[in-house]
Amino acid sequence: xxxxxxxxxxxxxxxxxxxxxxxxxxxxxxxxxxxxxxxxxxxxxxxxxxxxxxxxxxxxxxxxxxxxxxxxxxxxxxxxxxxxxxxxxxxxxxxxxxxxxxxxxxxxxxxxxxxxxxxxxxxxxxxxxxxxxxxxxxxxxxxxxxxxxxxxxxxxxxxxxxxxxxxxxxxxxxxxxxxxxxxxxxxxxxxxxxxxxxxxxxxxxxxxxxxxxxxxxxxxxxxxxxxxxxxxxxxxxxxxxxxxxxxxxxxxxxxxxxxxxxxxxxxxxxxxxxxxxxxxxxxxxxxxxxxxxxxxxxxxxxxxxxxxxxxxxxxxxxxxxxxxxxxxxxxxxxxxxxxxxxxxxxxxxxxxxxxxxxxxxxxxxxxxxxxxxxxxxxxxxxxxxxxxxxxxxxxxxxxxxxxxxxxxxxxxxxxxxxxxxxxxxxxxxxxxxxxxxxxxxxxxxxxxxxxxxxxxxxxxxxxxxxxxxxxxxxxxxxxxxxxxxxxxxxxxxxxxxxxxxxxxxxxxxxxxxxxxxxxxxxxxxxxxxxxxxxxxxxxxxxxxxxxxxxxxxxxxxxxxxxxxxxxxxxxxxxxxxxxxxxxxxxxxxxxxxxxxxxxxxxxxxxxxxxxxxxxxxxxxxxxxxxxxxxxxxxxxxxxxxxxxxxxxxxxxxxxxxxxxxxxxxxxxxxxxxxxxxxxxxxxxxxxxxx
Amino acid sequence: xxxxxxxxxxxxxxxxxxxxxxxxxxxxxxxxxxxxxxxxxxxxxxxxxxxxxxxxxxxxxxxxxxxxxxxxxxxxxxxxxxxxxxxxxxxxxxxxxxxxxxxxxxxxxxxxxxxxxxxxxxxxxxxxxxxxxxxxxxxxxxxxxxxxxxxxxxxxxxxxxxxxx
Numbered sequence: 001x002x003x004x005x006x007x008x009x010x011x012x013x014x015x016x017x018x019x020x021x022x023x024x025x026x027x028x029x030x031x032x033x034x035x036x037x038x039x040x041x042x043x044x045x046x047x048x049x050x051x052x053x054x055x056x057x058x059x060x061x062x063x064x065x066x067x068x069x070x071x072x073x074x075x076x077x078x079x080x081x082x083x084x085x086x087x088x089x090x091x092x093x094x095x096x097x098x099x100x101x102x103x104x105x106x107x108x109x110x111x112x113x114x115x116x117x118x119x120x121x122x123x124x125x126x127x128x129x130x131x132x133x134x135x136x137x138x139x140x141x142x143x144x145x146x147x148x149x150x151x152x153x154x155x156x157x158x159x160x161x162x163x164x165x166x167x168x169x170x171x172x173x174x175x176x177x178x179x180x181x182x183x184x185x186x187x188x189x190x191x192x193x194x195x196x197x198x199x200x201x202x203x204x205x206x207x208x209x210x211x212x213x214x215x216x217x218x219x220x221x222x223x224x225x226x227x228x229x230x231x232x233x234x235x236x237x238x239x240x241x242x243x244x245x246x247x248x249x250x251x252x253x254x255x256x257x258x259x260x261x262x263x264x265x266x267x268x269x270x271x272x273x274x275x276x277x278x279x280x281x282x283x284x285x286x287x288x289x290x291x292x293x294x295x296x297x298x299x300x301x302x303x304x305x306x307x308x309x310x311x312x313x314x315x316x317x318x319x320x321x322x323x324x325x326x327x328x329x330x331x332x333x334x335x336x337x338x339x340x341x342x343x344x345x346x347x348x349x350x351x352x353x354x355x356x357x358x359x360x361x362x363x364x365x366x367x368x369x370x371x372x373x374x375x376x377x378x379x380x381x382x383x384x385x386x387x388x389x390x391x392x393x394x395x396x397x398x399x400x401x402x403x404x405x406x407x408x409x410x411x412x413x414x415x416x417x418x419x420x421x422x423x424x425x426x427x428x429x430x431x432x433x434x435x436x437x438x439x440x441x442x443x444x445x446x447x448x449x450x451x452x453x454x455x456x457x458x459x460x461x462x463x464x465x466x467x468x469x470x471x472x473x474x475x476x477x478x479x480x481x482x483x484x485x486x487x488x489x490x491x492x493x494x495x496x497x498x499x500x501x502x503x504x505x506x507x508x509x510x511x512x513x514x515x516x517x518x519x520x521x522x523x524x525x526x527x528x529x530x531x532x533x534x535x536x537x538x539x540x541x542x543x544x545x546x547x548x549x550x551x552x553x554x555x556x557x558x559x560x561x562x563x564x565x566x567x568x569x570x571x572x573x574x575x576x577x578x579x580x581x582x583x584x585x586x587x588x589x590x591x592x593x594x595x596x597x598x599x600x601x602x603x604x605x606x607x608x609x610x611x612x613x614x615x616x617x618x619x620x621x622x623x624x625x626x627x628x629x630x631x632x633x634x635x636x637x638x639x640x641x642x643x644x645x646x647x648x649x650x651x652x653x654x655x656x657x658x659x660x661x662x663x664x665x666x667x668x669x670x671x672x673x674x675x676x677x678x679x680x681x682x683x684x685x686x687x688x689x690x
Numbered sequence: 691x692x693x694x695x696x697x698x699x700x701x702x703x704x705x706x707x708x709x710x711x712x713x714x715x716x717x718x719x720x721x722x723x724x725x726x727x728x729x730x731x732x733x734x735x736x737x738x739x740x741x742x743x744x745x746x747x748x749x750x751x752x753x754x755x756x757x758x759x760x761x762x763x764x765x766x767x768x769x770x771x772x773x774x775x776x777x778x779x780x781x782x783x784x785x786x787x788x789x790x791x792x793x794x795x796x797x798x799x800x801x802x803x804x805x806x807x808x809x810x811x812x813x814x815x816x817x818x819x820x821x822x823x824x825x826x827x828x829x830x831x832x833x834x835x836x837x838x839x840x841x842x843x844x845x846x847x848x849x850x851x852x853x854x855x
Contacts (some may be wrong), residue, residue: 023746024776030744034719034754038840039766046766053717053754060776060854109746157776157855195745240791334844519757 011587023109026062064108066411075211079123079185082214091218094384095176106164112151116383120189138167163525220380221301224275224392232260246542247453276390285547287364292353300345311377321359327352362400369450370399397451399543406443411444415549428517440554448502459496460536465679525591560589592674601656617687619654627680630661714760724749753849769835777852779830794832
């Protein structure tokens with residue numbers, strides 16, 4: 001003990017020779033006798049038996065000494081400088097046993113000197129719990145557990161081998177809860193009798209003469225990385241490619257993207273630093289739940305193979321379910337903790353996995369377009385806890401929009417509003433909200449309530465009935481109204497109805513303008529109300545998401561200078577002469593005239609004149625012609641309507657002639673008979689002057 | 691150390707007594723512990739006779755005094771003293787010039803004057819080569835003094851020092 005290692009090695013080597021490093025065993029009796037011979041004078045020959053002297057004898061005293069060394073004979077290390085590599089064990093798993101071999105050396109001359117071994121943990125970085133260290137004689141087995149002192153034989157100086165060595169095993173039982181990176185340092189420390197130069201005293205290996213083993217608990221490192229193969233099932237791995245996502249604020253700098261293998265229209269972007277991903281699914285036509293499949297991978301950056309546990313998410317919104325699959329898309333059987341094991345992943349290697357997220361369709365009733373984040377943690381099995389060592393977030397951004405009439409204050413959209421705009425056909429067009437021009441305007445709003453920015457294409461159409469009975473579609477023009485003041489920002493409508501990109505949560509305001517043609521028929525005439533219906537649609541340019549507002553109304557007023565009747569002036573005539581004249585009645589309204597009867601009778605006052613046609617003339621003939629489809633009917637003196645123009649009465653008794661057009665063929669003139677807009681009834685009268 | 695010496699020694703002791711009683715050459719062997727101390731800066735040696743026990747590393751001086759009690763000259767006198775087991779030879783005590791000291795390193799089979807030589811086999815350039823080397827004093831197993839004639843009544847003291855292993 002206390003000898004420099006080199007000296008000890010040298011002495012151990014000398015043990016092979018006759019000299020004993022430890023000294024003659026204590027208790028040995030050193031004896032000697034001298035002999036002599038001489039020539040016997042009697043015989044002149046050497047004496048037959050040699051003469052012997054007396055016996056001298058002395059006993060060898062005990063000179064005990066001992067040491068503990070590493071298997072190679074060295075010692076003198078500290079807790080942080082153990083003999084590497086055999087005694088500096090790295091990447092130990094929690095709960096493992098670390099066994100190292102030592103030699104108890106009997107450096108003295110006392111045979112079977114009792115030596116006691118105890119663990120010394122001075123300088124250990126991580127405290128070594130009591131009871132964590134055991135010593136075994138020769139090899140580890142229950143029978144070899146050292147509980148008391150160990151007798152170490154003395155070296156026999158007469159043999160070449162050194163018998164004064166006993167092999168012991170030190171076992172460090174690393175706690176099962178050992179934290180990653182813990183370092184446990186333990187040295188066996190021997191105690192026993194030692195010759196101190198003048199006496200035999202109890203002694204202990206001093207602090208500078210110890211021989212530490214250090215067990216370092218592994219520090220696992222697992223990270224989520226971009227997918228290795230975004231199309232599993234095909235032979236060649238297909239990694240992500242540089243691309244953009246909808247609403248990308250920096251399209252000049254592409255990010256890694258890949259299409260969802262089960263729904264290629266969905267673009268998924270990957271953050272190469274964190275492994276987190278974002279999916280941008282498009283809209284669909286149904287309301288059943290939508291699905292996104294994310295492909296991801298875990299990389300093992302630690303020093304030991306690692307079977308990781310993928311931790312499923314908690315606290316998911318209603319209707320959201322998550323499935324975790326292996327790299328081939330097969331379900332993984334959960335472990336006892338409810339997590340999904342993946343691996344073992346070799347050092348520096350990666351393992352793929354898939355995350356399938358099912359979420360309510362934004363088109364469904366009550367379903368929002370809010371982003372759906374799903375957090376999947378990754379826990380290494382090479383540390384003691386069940387906490388994730390790393391995690392990644394897989395977020396789905398559904399598309400959603402609300403389109404409809406602008407509701408202020410607030411500027412929101414509501415397709416349930418039923419605004420009504422009046423127009424005057426033939427008046428000038430306009431983009432304001434005047435009810436006296438020929439244009440109908442409707443403030444409209446698109447709200448992007450989905451998860452990503454996109455532009456919208458607005459289209460609209462109105463079927464306008466014209467006075468000639470035909471119907472023409474009139475397109476809607478859209479003008480940007482960014483400040484939502486109800487007035488278009490410029491005189492130029494949006495080309496193709498395409499808005500700028502609307503950020504998620506933002507909205508765009510427009511003014512929808514419909515220019516009603518001058519020959520539009522009235523929608524309000526004759527007690528009816530048949531407003532024109534505006535059909536409008538907003539379609540997301542990325543998502544394809546479609547929303548409609550199909551109930552805005554345009555009321556076309558009655559225009560036209562009414563009914564005009566012209567009467568030709570007959571020539572002057574003498575009694576007995578015929579007076580022919582023509583009446584032309586024209587419907588100049590943009591609506592039909594109902595119950596129209598052209599009447600010729602006396603007693604009609606106009607200014608200071610009162611007519612006296614049948615006073616001074618007698619009815620002779622009447623002929624009516626309509627410019628529109630219908631049967632001309634005649635009525636004389638308010639009798640029944642008749643198709644014949646010949647009265648059944650004596651002409652001289654006729655004092656009223658009515659002409660009408662039976663347009664519904666029921667042989668009478670009533671409100672069911674309509675003179676269309678522009679329709680003309682020409683009646684030729686002839687009377688005879690009395 | 692495992693040595694069953696007691697029985698053998700007993701036999702030798704009996705033999706010795708007989709040999710001593712009838713032999714005209716008296717041999718008296720003594721043993722002393724050499725104690726070295728420092729006094730006034732000088733190394734001082736003291737001999738402690740007949741130590742009952744010694745520590746490993748101790749130096750013992752063993753001396754044999756041979757006396758001629760024949761009454762006339764004794765010829766061809768030789769005295770042998772083995773290096774005791776458990777010790778190594780250090781040096782011989784000074785003896786008369788007429789005494790020749792011989793050494794053996796083969797347990798008394800052969801004796802020769804110092805320096806003794808032996809042949810060993812070493813490996814040089816991959817070949818086994820025989821080499822003659824000197825035998826170190828620590829390897830001596832026996833010492834022999836050849837006195838030649840010992841005059842009647844004369845005594846000679848011979849001996850050596852050994853170190854306990």
